[in-house]
Amino acid sequence: MTITQLQYVLAVAEYQNFTLAARKSHVTQPTLSMQVQKLEDELDVLIFDRSKKPIAITEVGAKIVAQAKNIVNEADRIQDIVDQEKGFIGGDFTLGIIPTVMPTLLPMFLKNFINKYPKVNLIIKEQSTENLIRNIQDGHLDAAIAATPLEIEFITERPLYYEPFVGYVPASHRLGSAKKLDPTDLDINDVLLLQDGHCFRDGVINLCKAPKDYSEEHFQLQSGSFETLVNLSNEGLGMTLLPFLNTLELDIEKSKNLKYFNDPPPAREVSLIYHKSELKxxxxxxxxxxxxxxxxxxxxxxxxKIISPLNK
Incomplete structure (x- = not known):
């Protein structure tokens, strides 16, 4: 039994296809199939039921896959120990970032990071919170930046900053003359939201105390762009809420429509999240x-006042 064989087993278990697993593992399909077969022969069990499409994991195979994840993680930890002992900070590192954070935060830190740590090959992926969580669990992401708290058992959360919500309210809106906003002023029916699936949208719905089954009555907006929300607000279709960092990009004219909340302002917690195994x-x-x-x-x-990113 080898670590490589276990890695191939994990790839087949994930992709349920030997050809795709081989491609993702950067080996030929015959090589991967042979190594998985050798492991099955050594253990004298079938890990995969090849008669099914897609390939299924057998009952004993599921237990082997679960243990293989632990073994591969612990093997990776050995290299981590060596790197830490040598003070080495380098190698591939895959970082996921949610869409409502990526455009503002990434330009702020990326150049500094790659200049300070040139031996790190940073691979950055924009993904929804749901995908980030799944990919951290599956080992496809080393860490991620997301709105928290998530309170997921296998994930560690390290807060980076607290980003206040800011209202974008055109003069023609019913709150256009207000000097400051209060959450009780908000009516979910005239707040423009990002498309479903964005945690910032869920945070706004929570802030407005909207029911869990809330849905737009007049039109449905399928956009993940704060710029679109601002432009629609300017057309008289409602107000919207923006993360503070997004307001720094507005021109002078649009900035006149910004309204801040009374203290303490509602805010989202943005954290660095990663698996509790603490690899890398x-x-x-x-x-x-x-x-x-x-x-x-x-x-x-x-x-x-931290607003949960989950619509609970």
Whole structure:
């Protein structure tokens, strides 16, 4: 039994197809199939039922796959131990970022990070929170940046910053003359939202205390763009809420429509999240230090009211 064989088993279990598993593992399909077969012969059990389409995991195979994940993770940890002992911060590192954070945060820290840690090959993927969680669990992401708290058993959350919500309210809106906003002023029926699936949308719905089964009555907006929400607000279709960092990109004219909340303002907690196995922890710590340093210059730390990103 070898680590490589276990890695191939995990690939087949994930993709339920030998050809695709081989492609993802960067080996030929005959090589992967032969190694999986050798392991099955050694153990004298069938891990996969090849008669089914897609390939199914047998009952004993499911137990082997679960144990294989632990073994492969522990093998990876050995290299981590060596890297930490040598003070080495480098290698491939895959980072996921939610769409409502990526456009504003990434330009702030990426150049600093790659200059400070040139031996790290940072692979960045924009994904929804749901996909981030699944990919962290499956080992396809080393870490992610997401709105928290998520309170998921296998994930560690390290808060990076607290980003206040800011109202974008045109003068013609019913709140256009208000100097400041209060959450009780908000009516979900005239707040423009991102498309379903964005955690910022769920946070706004929670802030407005809308029912769980809320749905737009007049039209449905299938957009993930804050710029679109701002433009629709300017057309008299409602107000919207923006994360604070997004307001820094508005021109002078649009900035006149920004309205801040009374203290403590509602805010989202943005955290670095990763599996509790803490693989590649030295790179995680480096990321946290760089991001925390740059964000302090953009957001003044203050008392805030954290709004859950989950529509509970």
């Amino acid at each position: 922890i030295q790179i995680i710590e480096a990321l946290k230090d760089v991001i925390s340093a740059v964000i302090r210059g953009a957001i003044a730390f203050q008392d805030v």
